Amino acid sequence: MRKVVPLACALALAGCSAAQDEIRRDGKRFQASSVRTPLGAVSCVRRNIEEAGGLTISTREAAEPGAFEFSVRKQNADSVLMYVHALPIQKGSFITAWISPMHPNPEGTFANAVKGC
Numbered sequence: 001m002r003k004v005v006p007l008a009c010a011l012a013l014a015g016c017s018a019a020q021d022e023i024r025r026d027g028k029r030f031q032a033s034s035v036r037t038p039l040g041a042v043s044c045v046r047r048n049i050e051e052a053g054g055l056t057i058s059t060r061e062a063a064e065p066g067a068f069e070f071s072v073r074k075q076n077a078d079s080v081l082m083y084v085h086a087l088p089i090q091k092g093s094f095i096t097a098w099i100s101p102m103h104p105n106p107e108g109t110f111a112n113a114v115k116g117c
Helices: 006-028 038-050 106-114
Strands: 028-034 054-060 068-074 082-088 092-099
Touching: 006 082, 006 092, 028 038, 028 106, 038 054, 038 068, 038 092, 038 106, 054 092, 054 106, 092 106
Parallel strands: none
Antiparallel strands: 028 092, 054 068, 068 082, 082 092
């Protein structure tokens, strides 16, 4: 049983990575800066997205020191709708978001997601 849990975690992470690679390749990219720290910026964007409801959001530390990221999916779905990454900069953070090419209004979605952040 102990070997099953790490394997399941590794498979879940591999799937997450593949989905992120796909949206970063095919999605529409948007960028913005924030006076908040990367964690603060990601938390603010996440709160704005959660208001839409019906979504699953997974937040984690990114590979870069001080950076954070999250992915957004519809509940019970595998495909990523949005992937957000925030890097630290001298006075806050730099936010990059990729939104699914299937989304009908990516510009409006990004504007609403970063509003007030």
